[in-house]
Amino acid sequence: DSIDAREIFDLIRSINDPEHPLTLEELNVVEQVRVQVSDPESTVAVAFTPTIPHCSMATLIGLSIKVKLLRSLPQRFKMDVHITPGTHASEHAVNKQLADKERPGL
């Protein structure tokens, strides 16, 4: 049974935002259209949009998406969680931290 974007989105849509009493879906931080999956290639890419460009919770939000996916998907999947280009002041630094498997303490 092949994994698709809807299934990935279902895993992350209800994650709570660290600061507001709303989910990432309700805040438009995650959207199904920004999820890309290739089951045959075992790759998942999720672009998330912080609510404001200087959001200090961006790394934390990215990590919570990453952890949810790591715990839910088969181990063969390669995960790429990054900030929607142009939506955060420190997107390069945050993306780099999210991509480093030694750093976020996972």
Add this chain to the structure above:
Amino acid sequence: MKDSLVLLGRVPAHPDSRCWFLAWNPAGTLLASCGGDRRIRIWGTEVDEEDEYECVSVLNSHTQDVKHVVWHPSQELLASASYDDTVKLYREEEDDWVCCATLEGHESTVWSLAFDPSGQRLASCSDDRTVRIWRQYLPGNEQGVACSGSDPSWKCICTLSGFHSRTIYDIAWCQLTGALATACGDDAIRVFQEDPNSDPQQPTFSLTAHLHQAHSQDVNCVAWNPKEPGLLASCSDDGEVAFWKYQRPEGL
């Protein structure tokens, strides 16, 4: 079995942080450690205190975590790889160690390093999915590469790009055959060899082996056996260690 592994000493080497990697120098007199505190520490023993290790130097040049350190095979030279995208080299000066070169060029974290058998070249691998080969140029070199003072200069003489599809976590240079092996986040192991008529100042390397799915998850480390040519070990996020036999293909 009780006393077969006995503690000699313990040191708080990288306070409030993680220590990622260790390397003994070829003479066996020094140990270099590196960690998340961005520092490298060099440890040695006092002349008459064989089992007591003390910190001989703290190197604070990198601006981010240091991932890996490696000693030169024959010179008292240490190289380090960092999250700050650079490689740095250190040598002893009087009673302390100093940074004598910074190698820039990688576009993301440098994960690992390996010297070639002669020690004249250094290979680095990175999150930018490339391998870079750097060559040492001594002051007064024939090629006219500028050096500052008495320190050698290091120049990037070759970049291997387009071969790896994810982060390259480790690189190993076989001291017997000169073959270069890489460990990649795309689960593959690759081997490269220098082309036979390659110009030493602008060498070309060819891919001589590419094993997809060498492991079922990221390959973290590769190591050539120091005595048996072509014997390679690898390890992975999947928890497995694998042993491989490499033979240079005919005509490559």
